[in-house]
Structures are given as C-alpha cells and as structure tokens.
Amino acid sequence: MTTPTTPGPLPASHSLDLGGRTALVTGAAGGIGRACALRLAAAGAEVRAVDRDAEGLDALAAQGAGLAGSLEPLVLDLNDLEAAERAATGTDVLVNNAGLQLVRPIEEFPPEVFHTVLTVMLEAPFRLIRGALPHMYVQGWGRIVNISSVHGLRASAYKSAYVSAKHGLEGLSKTAALEGAPHGVTSNCVSPGYVRTPLVERQIADQAAAHGIPEERVLAEVLLKDSALKRLVEPDEVAEAVAYLCTPQASFITGTSLALDGGWTAH
Numbered sequence: 283m284t285t286p287t288t289p290g291p292l293p294a295s296h297s298l299d300l301g302g303r304t305a306l307v308t309g310a311a312g313g314i315g316r317a318c319a320l321r322l323a324a325a326g327a328e329v330r331a332v333d334r335d336a337e338g339l340d341a342l343a344a345q346g347a348g349l350a351g352s353l354e355p356l357v358l359d360l361n362d363l364e365a366a367e368r369a370a371t372g373t374d375v376l377v378n379n380a381g382l383q384l385v386r387p388i389e390e391f392p393p394e395v396f397h398t399v400l401t402v403m404l405e406a407p408f409r410l411i412r413g414a415l416p417h418m419y420v421q422g423w424g425r426i427v428n429i430s431s432v433h434g435l436r437a438s439a440y441k442s443a444y445v446s447a448k449h450g451l452e453g454l455s456k457t458a459a460l461e462g463a464p465h466g467v468t469s470n471c472v473s474p475g476y477v478r479t480p481l482v483e484r485q486i487a488d489q490a491a492a493h494g495i496p497e498e499r500v501l502a503e504v505l506l507k508d509s510a511l512k513r514l515v516e517p518d519e520v521a522e523a524v525a526y527l528c529t530p531q532a533s534f535i536t537g538t539s540l541a542l543d544g545g546w547t548a549h
Contacts, residue, residue, distance in 0.1 A: 311338025510545030
C-alpha cells in the first residue's frame with residue numbers, strides 16, 4: 283500500500299468578500315476551526331473565535347494579525363447553552379465546528395460522556411443557530427455551515443456518541459435550510475473524512491485498543507480503510523469548502539452535505 287502523503291500547495295482561494303460581515307466559529311483554537319477562522323478573517327470578516335482554550339485563542343489572534351478582517355477571541359464552554367445562544371447574536375456567518383471524541387464499545391461508553399458529546403455537538407449548534415437566525419432573517423442574508431463528518435453520513439463501530447451527534451447535526455442543518463430559505467439564509471454541512479487534527483491524533487490509541495491492533499496500523503487499517511484516497515484531509519481544505527459556501531456562486535446550495543471524504547461514501 284502506498285504511504286499516505288499530504289497534498290501539494292492548495293490552489294488560489296475562492297474569491298470571497300466578507301467585509302462588514304460578522305462570523306462566529308466554534309472550536310476555533312485549533313484544527314478545522316482555526317483554519318476556518320483564519321480563512322473567513324482573510325476574506326474580511328470580523329470573526330468571533332469561540333473556544334474554551336484561552337491560550338489557543340491567543341495564538342490564533344496572533345497568527346491572524348494583519349488579515350483583512352479581525353479575530354475576536356471569545357473564551358466559552360459550549361456546555362453553557364445560554365451563553366452560546368447569546369454569543370451568536372448578530373452573526374452573519376455561523377460555523378458550528380466544535381467537537382470531541384471518545385472511542386469505546388457501547389456497553390463501556392460512559393453515559394456522562396455521551397451526554398456531553400451530544401450537548402456540545404448537537405444541542406449547542408441548535409442554540410447557536412437559534413441565536414443567529416433573528417439577525418439573519420431581518421437582513422435577508424445568512425450562511426450557516428455545520429462541520430459534520432463522514433460519520434454524519436455513515437456509521438463506524440465504537441463511536442456511538444460522535445455518530446449520533448453528527449447524524450443529528452445533518453438533520454438540524456436540513457431543517458434550518460428549509461426554514462431559512464424564504465429569508466435568504468442557507469444551511470449546509472461540510473462532511474470530511476479523517477482530518478489532520480489533534481482530535482484525530484488523540485484517538486489513535488483508543489482505536490488500537492478497540493480493534494486489538496498496534497497503533498502504527500490504525501491509520502491504514504481503520505481510519506483510511508474505506509477511503510479511496512489514502513491520506514488525511516488537511517484543515518485548510520475544509521476551510522476552503524466552508525468559504526465556498528459563503529460565496530455568491532453558492533447561494534443556491536442549501537440543505538445538503540458536501541462530503542470531503544476521499545471517496546468513502548462512494549462505496
């Protein structure tokens with residue numbers, strides 16, 4: 283099997299002007315969220331970068347200095363649902379990205395972790411959308427992009443909470459699309475396969491234990507087993523898909539899921 287490789291330099295970014303727009307990105311301190319926050323700020327948006335990791339947000343703000351837009355760090359735990367809804371007030375572009383993962387068989391899965399995963403990854407996006415929609419409806423324009431996963435479209439063993447949350451997020455996104463259409467608001471999911479992020483890297487040991495194989499075999503035999511392209515997705519690739527959904531050319535795309543899965547769902 284060919285060793286997975288990273289792609290070469292990405293092509294020029296989609297033309298996108300978000301000057302005067304406010305965006306909110308959750309889980310912005312690292313991985314996909316960081317890439318999305320930087321991409322939207324580069325397009326001129328004033329980005330509310332939400333995460334519970336204060337240090338990571340400070341590093342993000344430093345990295346984004348000099349971009350066309352701005353990055354406003356907002357330390358927030360999405361388990362505080364009331365605060366999450368308030369934070370979304372006045373948002374033009376909402377990117378629901380924050381997530382967490384635990385790999386365990388159902389009979390060993392801690393119920394409190396299942397509850398937390400669904401709170402952060404499904405109930406919090408509902409509250410953020412609920413907080414953002416009034417402003418979007420008044421102005422007749424809004425973009426909701428939910429970072430789902432191939433696990434919002436397909437299931438894998440040992441990920442009951444994550445798969446449940448992502449399947450729910452896909453449904454929530456479609457409902458928001460149907461309700462938002464008369465008001466100029468689109469709602470879509472971007473559903474990547476395994477992305478080169480700390481969230482993926484942290485689960486390798488758990489995957490090895492769950493499947494009874496050495497850690498060095500997890501990437502090829504578990505994570506990339508069903509992918510035609512044998513590499514991880516890069517965060518910048520996901521961010522560019524998010525940016526595209528905010529362009530005028532994507533204004534007729536709503537209620538759907540853009541799979542960046544390397545051919546996983548082609549099976």
